[in-house]
Amino acid sequence: MSVSDILALLAILFSVGGVIFEVYNSNKMNRITLENKYYEKIFDDILLYDIPKGREYLCYVGGKLTGTKKLQIAIISLRKNALFFKYNNLEFYNQLREISFDIEDYLINNEGEIARDEYVKFEKELDTKLEDLYTIISTYSVK
Numbered sequence: 311m312s313v314s315d316i317l318a319l320l321a322i323l324f325s326v327g328g329v330i331f332e333v334y335n336s337n338k339m340n341r342i343t344l345e346n347k348y349y350e351k352i353f354d355d356i357l358l359y360d361i362p363k364g365r366e367y368l369c370y371v372g373g374k375l376t377g378t379k380k381l382q383i384a385i386i387s388l389r390k391n392a393l394f395f396k397y398n399n400l401e402f403y404n405q406l407r408e409i410s411f412d413i414e415d416y417l418i419n420n421e422g423e424i425a426r427d428e429y430v431k432f433e434k435e436l437d438t439k440l441e442d443l444y445t446i447i448s449t450y451s452v453k
Contacts, residue, residue, distance in 0.1 A: 348398075349451035352391045357444065360384035365440070370429045378417040385410050385417075402450040409446060413439045
């Protein structure tokens with residue numbers, strides 16, 4: 311076998327390898343694009359409108375925290391809409407489910423009579439929990 315034969319064989323192998331690599335990358339990109347559409351369809355309205363709107367309804371007046379119902383409904387809606395991921399990405403679904411239950415319980419447990427300093431602490435903790443929720447969704451939507 312001459313040097314030119316070896317070079318021709320290597321060129322063929324590299325060409326075939328390049329095609330296989332491109333097909334693999336193309337399939338991976340198509341899958342990512344499709345999954346991003348799922349995340350967008352399932353979460354966009356809730357994350358961009360419902361949760362911020364529900365957060366606006368929280369009210370501290372006369373030593374009482376009220377208005378948690380709209381945010382609770384948004385969180386419940388998010389969890390119900392995410393049921394698709396129970397079958398598609400169980401790890402993500404379990405994390406989302408856990409943080410959404412945590413937020414919902416936190417809202418329920420703090421509604422009603424609450425001291426001013428406890429309310430300030432409540433707001434900070436709620437914001438942290440909501441940030442965690444958004445982070446989980448953002449992280450998985452771009453994987």
